[in-house]
Amino acid sequence: MPIDLNVRIPGSERLGEFEDMAGRLGITGIAPSINLDEPVVVSRKGLVLYARAVLDGKRIHSLKKELGNLRRRAVIVAFPLAGVETSNWAAEDRRVDLLTLGEDNIGSTLKESTAHMAEHSGTALEIQFTAILQSAGLNRSRVLKGFRESTRIALDAGMKIVLSSGASHPINMRSPMAMTYIGFMLGMNRVDSREAVFNTPQRIVERNERKLSSEFVGPGVEIVKRGGNREKD
Amino acid sequence: MKKTRKRYLQFTLHRNGAEISEKQFSNAIWSSLLSLYGEICAADSKFYLNSYDAKKGTGILQCNAAALEKVIASAVMINSIGNTRVSFEPMKTSGTIRGLS
Numbered sequence: 001m002p003i004d005l006n007v008r009i010p011g012s013e014r015l016g017e018f019e020d021m022a023g024r025l026g027i028t029g030i031a032p033s034i035n036l037d038e039p040v041v042v043s044r045k046g047l048v049l050y051a052r053a054v055l056d057g058k059r060i061h062s063l064k065k066e067l068g069n070l071r072r073r074a075v076i077v078a079f080p081l082a083g084v085e086t087s088n089w090a091a092e093d094r095r096v097d098l099l100t101l102g103e104d105n106i107g108s109t110l111k112e113s114t115a116h117m118a119e120h121s122g123t124a125l126e127i128q129f130t131a132i133l134q135s136a137g138l139n140r141s142r143v144l145k146g147f148r149e150s151t152r153i154a155l156d157a158g159m160k161i162v163l164s165s166g167a168s169h170p171i172n173m174r175s176p177m178a179m180t181y182i183g184f185m186l187g188m189n190r191v192d193s194r195e196a197v198f199n200t201p202q203r204i205v206e207r208n209e210r211k212l213s214s215e216f217v218g219p220g221v222e223i224v225k226r227g228g229n230r231e232k233d
Numbered sequence: 234m235k236k237t238r239k240r241y242l243q244f245t246l247h248r249n250g251a252e253i254s255e256k257q258f259s260n261a262i263w264s265s266l267l268s269l270y271g272e273i274c275a276a277d278s279k280f281y282l283n284s285y286d287a288k289k290g291t292g293i294l295q296c297n298a299a300a301l302e303k304v305i306a307s308a309v310m311i312n313s314i315g316n317t318r319v320s321f322e323p324m325k326t327s328g329t330i331r332g333l334s
Contacts, residue, residue, distance in 0.1 A: 021320075172318075178305075181306045181323065
């Protein structure tokens with residue numbers, strides 16, 4: 001079940017266009033930037049929409065507050081890689097799912113120390129490939145340099161990688177098979193690339209759906225059966 | 234001289250606008266391959282557009298087996314051709330054209 005974890009839909013009135021394109025490309029779920037009523041919504045066309053929240057605070061204190069408010073409302077919580085201090089905090093916090101690299105933070109790269117922390121907490125590196133599609137020449141070379149370097153650091157540290165489109169127009173979305181070839185271009189092998197497109201996004205979504213369910217108590221503790229208040233005779 | 238192995242790829246070109254001609258599409262892949270991987274890789278790729286239906290956006294391309302990944306990555310990276318925005322979707326690869334059917 002391929003899922004595109006970052007689709008920047010400009011407004012809810014344009015959701016239909018993205019749904020159509022996702023259907024044509026064989027994508028079964030997307031995490032759009034628009035507000036959803038529930039963390040998980042199934043659209044009329046059968047596409048699963050996952051609520052995505054992006055942490056945009058500049059300091060750790062405000063980020064913590066923001067994260068506390070958003071975590072129960074979104075399936076995906078992402079933090080765009082920025083300064084070392086905030087990136088390390090996000091990498092260490094198990095409630096953050098993705099450290100993002102994309103159009104908005106092209107100059108940023110993943111530090112080795114951040115990658116090791118993220119590997120321990122299960123946070124994945126998200127690479128939004130629209131930044132590559134929309135640049136050319138020397139600019140594209142710079143984008144590729146940053147993305148390839150970060151990919152290598154993440155793989156060396158054993159950190160998971162997620163490839164997403166970050167598309168603000170339906171035609172910028174790519175089929176899952178096409179995304180695996182973008183993975184090759186970023187320096188991944190066949191296994192890592194397929195993992196980044198097919199398995200890791202699916203696992204993150206499943207893990208978080210479980211956490212958001214009313215049966216979840218804490219890591220490793222779930223309510224499997226509710227008992228009644230019947231008294232013994 | 235050692236014979237190079239060929240690979241065939243069945244694809245769909247999704248578009249948002251006017252039809253893309255075979256010549257335009259072929260040139261776009263060449264330019265993208267040249268820009269991403271350089272002249273030597275482009276020359277060694279032996280890329281050739283076997284068939285292409287401009288209306289449906291479907292077709293088959295062939296290239297050197299060693300360059301297949303690079304040719305596909307280059308095609309996937311094409312964002313627009315002329316004024317038409319496109320999205321390239323690789324469907325199936327094979328060592329023979331018959332294997333694609």
